Amino acid sequence: MSRAADLTTAFFARPASWPLVLTGLLLAAWLIHRYGWLNPYQQQILMYVGIHIILTASLNLVNGYMGEFAVGHAAFMAVGAYVSSLITVRLFPFQAAPLLFPLALLVGSLAAGIVGLLVAFPSFRTRGDYLAIVTLALNMIVKSAIENLEVIGGPRGFLGMQRLTTLPWVVFWVISSLWLLRNFIYANLGRGVLAIREDEVAAELLGVDTRRVKLHAFILSASLAGLAGGLFAHVVQFITPRSFDIVRSTEILVMVYLGGIGSLAGSVIGATVYTVALEWLRFLGQWRMAIAPLLLVFLMILRPTGIMGLREFVAFIPREERNLRARLEALGRGRQGWPPAGEAGRVGPHGPA
Amino acid sequence: MALLELQGVSRRFGGLQAVADLTLQVPEGELTALIGPNGAGKTTVFNLITGVYRPTGGRILFDGQDLVGLPPAAIVQRGIARTFQSIRLFKGLTALENVRIAHFARVTYGPGAWLSRGRPFREEEEAILAASYQWLERFGLARYALEPAGSLPYGDQRRLEIARAMATRPRLLLLDEPAAGMNPAEVEALMELIRWLQASFQVTIFLIEHQMRMVMGLCQVVHVLDFGRLIASGTPDEVRRHPRVLEAYLGQGAGGS
Amino acid sequence: MPFVAQQMVNALQLGSIYALIALGYTLVYGVLRLINFAHGDIFMVGAFFSFFAAAVLGLPFLPTLLASMAATALLGVMIERLAYRPLRHAPRVSAVITALGVGLFLEHFTLASVGAQPRLMPPLIASAVYQAGPVRVTTVQLVIFLVALLLMLILDRFVNRTLTGMAMRAVSWDKSVVPLMGISVDRIIALTFAIGSGLAAAGGLLYATAYPVIEPYMGVLVGWKAFVAAVVGGIGVIRGAMLGAFVLGGAEVLVAAFLPSTYRDFIAFGLLLLLLIFRPQGILGRREVQKV
Structure with missing residues (x-):
């Protein structure tokens, strides 16, 4: 195991390794799609895995990295799904829709990001249980609002989308989302996010503009969920308000806490394990959905931080952050510090060694 | 005055x-x-x-x-910077990260920089890293740089809190x-x-x-x-x-x- | 005017049911600082217990009420013992996630074991209509209101006047000093779950009496609504839960009277959001001062 880990570390230490892996992934996805290497059902499951990865990673930013407790992620998914579907069905000419699909996804994602503001503002003042309630209420309100909008089908749902989401597209958007999240987390705002999780008051008193950090985190999280919603809508080609209810939100929560909080690798694992396991368990019929939450309960009791639990695969850490120890050693030669040289002997038991 | x-x-x-x-x-x-x-x-x-x-x-x-x-x-x-009566370190983060966070308000790069992680971004991050490490050294805490702050001995936690406050200059x-x-x-x-x-x-x-x-x-x-x-x-x-x-x-x- | 009075009666009926469920949220929150997201589904299970007692065993109203309250109380205690107690010292988020998991489990377990098709609750109360001035009141409405009122009065007296009730309030005030007074915190918490779940079961039976269709997902929306009521009143405050329930019931009935009924949820949760922005601690809640 540790040998494999060493090899992975060594591999990803090379600058060319990531582009190689990503190109390989995209190429494989395209080949599978183009030549039908996997049957449509298998491809569909892979697409669900990808969509779930985006959802899980985006919620992980708020719940795992920032330590808030948002429970209504499906609301943003709904906004992205409906907005992008409306665009591809009502706005784009039928033939041009596949080409313009990314545009529709981005607009849907933007719309979801704007709705994300509705959560960001209350989060300035409240956190914990109350933020859970706010996000829950938002989930209910978005669902209820769609039900009352007859122009987009109301409670009967909306259909007419072409199956524009393909495996290569899903792989592309998953890579982009994870890349975006990684770059955000391992930068100044991302450090602010971690500081808020650890101690919001202390963060504020160290000059962290917690409002700016939260605004960024919530908008980023919501718009990625919106993106996933758009992809989802163009796989299933039929969406109803019930597709985005609190049960869906709970499913995303399960994936986050299954894979592990505060970890992109955890999000990938959680989404994959959950999605594939649910497919495998299909033979259980309706009992399947009773077993999944039971697993979650066991998980919370036995390993509350999830499979990865705040740890990260080397591959998901930017190169500059990876070899910190070596870099620190290079920095730390021959510096003067406290206590002044020669007085070290007088320092108490906790002084420098 | x-x-x-x-x-x-x-x-x-x-x-x-x-x-x-x-x-x-x-x-x-x-x-x-x-x-x-x-x-x-x-x-x-x-x-x-x-x-x-x-x-x-x-x-x-x-x-x-x-x-x-x-x-x-x-x-x-x-x-103005401060420490707390009951220590309020970011206990789950490393000592180094605790000090790095204190540089938050001094960072000048924008979204373009963190998105691309290009040279301006890396240079500024490098400067923050060096400054943070220097604070740890000054307080005799460098050997804990990559340890979780919560695992430090009590006296060192107090010192780390002061180091972190000082990092806001x-x-x-x-x-x-x-x-x-x-x-x-x-x-x-x-x-x-x-x-x-x-x-x-x-x-x-x-x-x-x-x-x-x-x-x-x-x-x-x-x-x-x-x-x-x-x-x-x-x-x-x-x-x-x-x-x-x-x-x-x-x-x-x-x-x- | 008669129209408004009639709507008031409807609001009282809905509010009574919400109150019984909201109390469970608030009691558990009081002693554990845990939002028991499974509570709506405990209400649903309570409704199913009532259904079995009434339809399968053929019991009349009162025995049905007592049997389903007892069975559901036992379920609540079991959930606490198996799922929540191991997490009492874990981060609070773990417990809340567990609660969500327990709720989903109850839903889908019920779905898998009794099937998805809705069941029809047999009528347990001979229906008659009384004309009180301009207002029509049915026996069902009277029973709902009286049973809810009685249970709430008993609870209020129990919490405020008995030694055990005082111990419950002590636990919600400060868990760490209670063992010093020779009270077992575990037993108080178990008791709280029993009471909360029992009240939810009563709510389940009354709900099924008023709207006699029961199915495994019925607890989701009603549960969330009751939760909104508890928050509106000030979560953790017992009288707040009752007040919040009647406020919410009133608001919903009014909306349903003047707007298409599909706007009901929209209004209920919109109300919640507004309240959280302007008075996050709820109507009767205390504001906690941030400690630094």
């Missing part, structure tokens, strides 16, 4: 007058102490200065400018009972550290302390608070003989620790 000036500052919590009409000055470049019996409102004064609470009356001038109404993060940017450093829970040897080392800080970084220090020994050994000016009111100000010797101070402390063993 006073760096910090409180003018008639008050704060009420419901029926409790936590701080009443408090007027005091913290002279630039000096070590000033705020002492008083338990529950006298000392920490509340720090919370008012740093914007955690908003005063119900009065003005708080820092370098001649009113701080009242500014959010805490903005006050930090003006140059404050002109005024507020220390809330820095010697709490320390043994005499540790207190001695802490006093030395504080003197060293003041001498090396020209930082004005305002500290709350319970241990009279520390206050008497360090500070040029002492303010005494009791039931939210200022009852005495002066040099340590003047304050120690002040009858109202003796009276306030009598219940707790006059002048003791």
Whole structure:
């Protein structure tokens, strides 16, 4: 195991390794799609895995990295799904829709990001249980609002989308989302996010503009969920308000806490394990959905931080952050510090060694 | 010249007058102490200065400018940093990360930079990393750089908190009972550290302390608070003989620790 | 005017049911600081217990009420013992996630074991209509209101006047000093779950009496609504839960009277959001001062 880990570390230490892996992934996805290497059902499951990865990673930013407790992620998914579907069905000419699909996804994602503001503002003042309630209420309100909008089908749902989401597209958007999240987390705002999780008051008193950090985190999280919603809508080609209810939100929560909080690798694992396991368990019929939450309960009791639990695969850490120890050693030669040289002997038991 | 000036500052919590009409000055470049019996409102004064609470009356001038109404993060940017009575490190993050976070407000790169992680981004990040590590070294904490802050020994956690506060490059450093829970040897080392800080970084220090020994050994000016009111100000010797101070402390063993 | 009075009666009926469920949220929150997201589904299970007692065993109203309250109370205690107690010292988020998991489990377990098709609750109360001035009141409405009122009065007296009730309030005030007074915190918490779940079961039976269709997902929306009521009243405050329930019931009935009924949820949760922005601690809640 540790040998494999060493090899992975060594591999990803090379600058060319990531582009190689990503190109390989995209190429494989395209080949599978183009030549039908996997049957449509298998491809569909892979697409669900990808969509779930985006959802899980985006919620992980708020719940795992920032330590808030948002429970209504499906609301943003709904906004992205409906907005992008409306665009591809009502706005784009039928033939041009596949080409313009990314545009529709981005607009849907933007719309979801704007709705994300509705959560960001209350989060300035409240956190914990109350933020859970706010996000829950938002989930209910978005669902209820769609039900009352007859122009987009109301409670009967909306259909007419072409199956524009393909495996290569899903792989592309998953890579982009994870890349975006990684770059955000391992930068100044991302450090602010971690500081808020650890101690919001202390963060504020160290000059962290917690409002700016939260605004960024919530908008980023919501718009990625919106993106996933758009992809989802163009796989299933039929969406109803019930597709985005609190049960869906709970499913995303399960994936986050299954894979592990505060970890992109955890999000990938959680989404994959959950999605594939649910497919495998299909033979259980309706009992399947009773077993999944039971697993979650066991998980919370036995390993509350999830499979990865705040740890990260080397591959998901930017190169500059990876070899910190070596870099620190290079920095730390021959510096003067406290206590002044020669007085070290007088320092108490906790002084420098 | 006073760096910090409180003018008639008050704060009420419901029926409790936590701080009443408090007027005091913290002279630039000096070590000033705020002492008083338990529950006298000392920490509340720090919370008012740093914007955690908003005063119900009065003005708080820092370098001649009113701080009242500014959010805490903005006050930090003006140059006030603090530590906490009960240690509030980011316990799950490494010591290095704790100090890096303190650079938050100084970062100048925008979204384009963190998205692309190009040269401007890397250069600034490199500078923050170097500066953070240097703070750890200065405080003799470099060997803990990649350890979770919560796993450090108690005395080192206190020091890391001061290092983290200093990393915001404050002109005024507020220390809330820095010697709490320390043994005499540790207190001695802490006093030395504080003197060293003041001498090396020209930082004005305002500290709350319970241990009279520390206050008497360090500070040029002492303010005494009791039931939210200022009852005495002066040099340590003047304050120690002040009858109202003796009276306030009598219940707790006059002048003791 | 008669129209408004009639709507008031409807609001009282809905509010009574919400109140019984909201109390469970608030009691558990009081002692554990845990939002028991499974509570709506406990209500649903309570409704199913009532259904079995009435339809399968053929019991009349009162025995049905007592049997389903007892069975559901036992379920609540079991959930606490198996799922929540191991997490009492874990981060609070773990417990809340567990609660969500337990709720989903109850839903889907019920779905898998009794099937998805809705069941029809047999009428347990002979229906008659009384004309009181301009207002028509049915026996069902009277029973709902009286049973809810009685249970709430008993609870209020129990919490405020008995030694055990005082211990419950002590636990919600400060868990760490209670063992010093010779009270077992575990037993108080178990008791709280029993009472909360029992009340939810009563709510389940009354709900099924008023709207006699029961199915495994019925607890989701009603549960969330009751939760909104508890928050509106000030979560953790017992009388707040009752007040919040009647406020919410009133608001919903009014909306349903003047707007298409599909706007009901929209209004209920919009109300919640507004309240959280302007008075996050709820109508009767205390504001906690941030400690630094």
